[in-house]
Amino acid sequence: AELGRILFLPGDGIGPEVMEEVRRVIGWLDRRQMGFEVHEDSVGGAAYEKYGTPLADDTLAKALEIGTVMFGAVGAAQYDTLPFHLKPEQGLLRLRKELGLFANLRPAMVFPALAEASTLKTELVEGLDIMILRELTGGVYFGEPRGIEELPDGQKRGIDTQVYTTFEIERIARVGFELARKRGNKVTSVEKANVMHTGILWRETVKRLHEAEYQDVELSHMYADNCAMQLIRAPKQFDVIVTDNLFGDLLSDAAAMATGSLGMLPSAALGAPDADGRRKGMYEPVHGSAPDIAGQGIANPLATLLSFAMMLRYSFDLDEEADRLDAAIGRVLDKGLRTGDIMQPGMTKVSTSEMGTAVLKEL
Amino acid sequence: AELGRILFLPGDGIGPEVMEEVRRVIGWLDRRQMGFEVHEDSVGGAAYEKYGTPLADDTLAKALEIGTVMFGAVGAAQYDTLPFHLKPEQGLLRLRKELGLFANLRPAMVFPALAEASTLKTELVEGLDIMILRELTGGVYFGEPRGIEELPDGQKRGIDTQVYTTFEIERIARVGFELARKRGNKVTSVEKANVMHTGILWRETVKRLHEAEYQDVELSHMYADNCAMQLIRAPKQFDVIVTDNLFGDLLSDAAAMATGSLGMLPSAALGAPDADGRRKGMYEPVHGSAPDIAGQGIANPLATLLSFAMMLRYSFDLDEEADRLDAAIGRVLDKGLRTGDIMQPGMTKVSTSEMGTAVLKEL
Ligand SMILES: CC(C)[C@H](C(=O)O)[C@@H](O)C(=O)O
Ligand SMILES: CC(C)[C@H](C(=O)O)[C@@H](O)C(=O)O
Numbered sequence A, B: 001a002e003l004g005r006i007l008f009l010p011g012d013g014i015g016p017e018v019m020e021e022v023r024r025v026i027g028w029l030d031r032r033q034m035g036f037e038v039h040e041d042s043v044g045g046a047a048y049e050k051y052g053t054p055l056a057d058d059t060l061a062k063a064l065e066i067g068t069v070m071f072g073a074v075g076a077a078q079y080d081t082l083p084f085h086l087k088p089e090q091g092l093l094r095l096r097k098e099l100g101l102f103a104n105l106r107p108a109m110v111f112p113a114l115a116e117a118s119t120l121k122t123e124l125v126e127g128l129d130i131m132i133l134r135e136l137t138g139g140v141y142f143g144e145p146r147g148i149e150e151l152p153d154g155q156k157r158g159i160d161t162q163v164y165t166t167f168e169i170e171r172i173a174r175v176g177f178e179l180a181r182k183r184g185n186k187v188t189s190v191e192k193a194n195v196m197h198t199g200i201l202w203r204e205t206v207k208r209l210h211e212a213e214y215q216d217v218e219l220s221h222m223y224a225d226n227c228a229m230q231l232i233r234a235p236k237q238f239d240v241i242v243t244d245n246l247f248g249d250l251l252s253d254a255a256a257m258a259t260g261s262l263g264m265l266p267s268a269a270l271g272a273p274d275a276d277g278r279r280k281g282m283y284e285p286v287h288g289s290a291p292d293i294a295g296q297g298i299a300n301p302l303a304t305l306l307s308f309a310m311m312l313r314y315s316f317d318l319d320e321e322a323d324r325l326d327a328a329i330g331r332v333l334d335k336g337l338r339t340g341d342i343m344q345p346g347m348t349k350v351s352t353s354e355m356g357t358a359v360l361k362e363l
Helices: A015-031 A045-051 A057-066 A088-098 A112-117 A166-181 A197-213 A224-233 A245-259 A302-314 A319-334 A352-362 B015-031 B045-051 B057-066 B088-098 B112-117 B166-181 B197-213 B224-233 B245-259 B302-314 B319-334 B352-362
Strands: A002-011 A035-040 A068-073 A103-109 A129-135 A143-150 A156-165 A186-191 A218-223 A240-243 A268-270 A281-283 B002-011 B035-040 B068-073 B103-109 B129-135 B143-150 B156-165 B186-191 B218-223 B240-243 B266-270 B281-285
Touching: A002 A015, A002 A045, A002 A057, A002 A088, A015 A035, A015 A068, A015 A302, A015 A352, A045 A088, A057 A068, A057 A088, A068 A088, A068 A302, A103 A166, A103 A245, A112 A319, A129 A166, A129 A245, A143 B197, A156 A166, A156 A197, A156 B197, A166 A186, A166 A197, A166 A240, A186 A197, A186 A224, A186 A245, A197 A218, A197 B143, A197 B156, A218 A224, A224 A240, A224 A245, A224 B245, A240 A245, A245 B224, A245 B245, A268 A302, A281 A302, A302 A319, A302 A352, A319 A352, B002 B015, B002 B045, B002 B057, B002 B088, B015 B035, B015 B068, B015 B302, B015 B352, B045 B057, B045 B088, B057 B068, B057 B088, B068 B088, B068 B302, B103 B166, B103 B245, B112 B319, B129 B166, B129 B245, B156 B166, B156 B197, B166 B186, B166 B197, B166 B240, B186 B197, B186 B224, B186 B245, B197 B218, B218 B224, B224 B240, B224 B245, B240 B245, B266 B302, B281 B302, B302 B319, B302 B352, B319 B352
Parallel strands: A002 A035, A002 A068, A068 A281, A129 A240, A186 A218, A186 A240, B002 B035, B002 B068, B068 B281, B129 B240, B186 B218, B186 B240
Antiparallel strands: A103 A129, A103 A268, A143 A156, A156 B156, A268 A281, B103 B129, B103 B266, B143 B156, B266 B281
16 A cells, blocks of 8 residues: 655765665565655755755655655755855755745654763753754745845945744744643743844734633743753753744754754654645754765664654654654664764664664564 | 942842942952942833833933943843833843943853852863853844834734844954953854855854954854754863854853853953043843842842953953952852852852852952
8 A cells, every 4th residue: 555655855964874774664664565655856965966956946846746755964065165055955945945844843852771971960851852843934044135235335234034924923833732732731932022023923922822722731931042041951841842943943953962862863844734634744853964974884863763753643644653663763772772973881883774674673 | 549430230130239249349449449430320120110211311321421331130020011112121232232332251161169060961061161252232133124013914024134244243253363362262153154144244254354364263163053052062162152142142041051150150241442442341240130039138149240350351451350359259169158049068058248248358
């Protein structure tokens, strides 16, 4: 039975290697009569080499049609000097925007076997499980006007615009409240309403939606600078954090690093459901392209496998299979298998494909 | 001998209490023939109560004329519902802008006696001493257009504008390079040049200034999200971090929290030197108004005393006296005296004024 189609965009660096392990899990699902049709194309630096642009129109068209994307990673030093619109990251940003993936779920959780790897004291992060929900298609990432202009006196002026409408804020806040209901039932909405007008509108809109539809969920508001501190001071105070594109970028990275499981964290970027209830989704490990270890077969595939588990859950409603994959990964860690990035004394060091094999064996 | 004039703006919450201890140190300087003329006025909620605005024009005029401001803290829950322009924070923001205090020095250092108070593992923060240099009068804090507009369909749209000119970036970068030369000779310039046009201009401008005038200083560039991670992963890798107003807000708070000495950290906001080489300065503890403990005489005055030491150094060139005050504070901590916020087992708990007395005794 064909369950659905997936577009693979492995990208640069370790992207292709870690995605290979996802193929193997798809093979396993296939043998269990859950077939996927996998398409593949290039993005980022790889697409620049092939098509002269970090995201070809044709690739975007495929992504739009297929609607479910497994994304590896983009970026490498050799593209640093390219003009802005040709940089690898622009491929990623364009995909997010054109697919309408406004809701970025970034779970920050600590794998018990890795709690001691955190630079935070172990008792502060043990059992940590928070969800950072980042708005992904608005704010300063896409607002107009933007650019650099020459001033008459030879100076230059750079401009970026942060814009949010009630609609955009309500839409992401709603996802936050819905997520919270299935978790710890607590939402912290984060902005700078003491300084930014988008922050004022953000707070006012989240408050109104809460009063109208989600009074059962505990809601609090926090300034972004304070949130950056609280993630270091006492990360377990949070359940769901909902915030804008730019604050979400910094805060989700801080939270991910705090877990000590950075190389292990998945993410999902979701769109709004269409008329048939289907929504577009792109799944991506939180770590980057790690050009320094690319091509050596030693990268950690677990964040990508966990991202694929999120895909099973959010794009294909295969909760049971997702749970099974999550659990298999947990067991592999419990057995002491580690890639180099999460290696600890007394554990068994394995390669990318050995890790994949171990996960398959647990499945 | 009259050395100079200072405007005290104690503000709200614990502001007045901790500023009282500065007065006592000024008394000590006075007895050593280093006299200061202290003026005082209101800011924040206190100014709203008295003048109906968080910063009266008359107060601003005084600050402009005197040029050196000792600032306590602003804010309290009862002002949360005031319209934007009347909130306590607006008094602070207006002072920064009108005094032209573009350079915000936020040292993040760990007091040896307090290293274990950090939520980060002790070895990661022991001996930590970094300087976050935050641009303070530009960026999204003041850029136009800004506001909330009604759309024809009943929706609202919030807008903030991030603007930076070559001039503003160069000016703050120069301060960063100069600071680095007196410290570890290393500058990390932080932006989001992969997403924001102000970030591109920022990076390009810092690079050019470095090549032209500061090749002896080690310069690197880092994305803000990565910086948020690195401050948690390995804060000691940094010496001077120079960044914009908004990133500086989040990153300096993260760094301060990482030290474990949050209640102990001072800050200075400096302007450009005028024709006589004098520059305006405002000095302020990093901690807030802490309304929950205000009026009880238990607040920690050390961050404010350390801010006063920065004033002696940067506004009055009294390096020796500043060193002496810093050292006195270090000795008081070594002797085990602690206010409630930094209390540890086996130490001696003291009140605000007892702490002040102990510092005076060491002086
Ligand atoms: C690569 C970059 C454009 C991107 C972002 O800033 O959103 C990344 O940091 C992320 O968080 O996914
Ligand atoms: C109080 C607030 C306006 C201020 C800011 O955002 O700059 C504060 O967070 C700070 O860092 O001094």
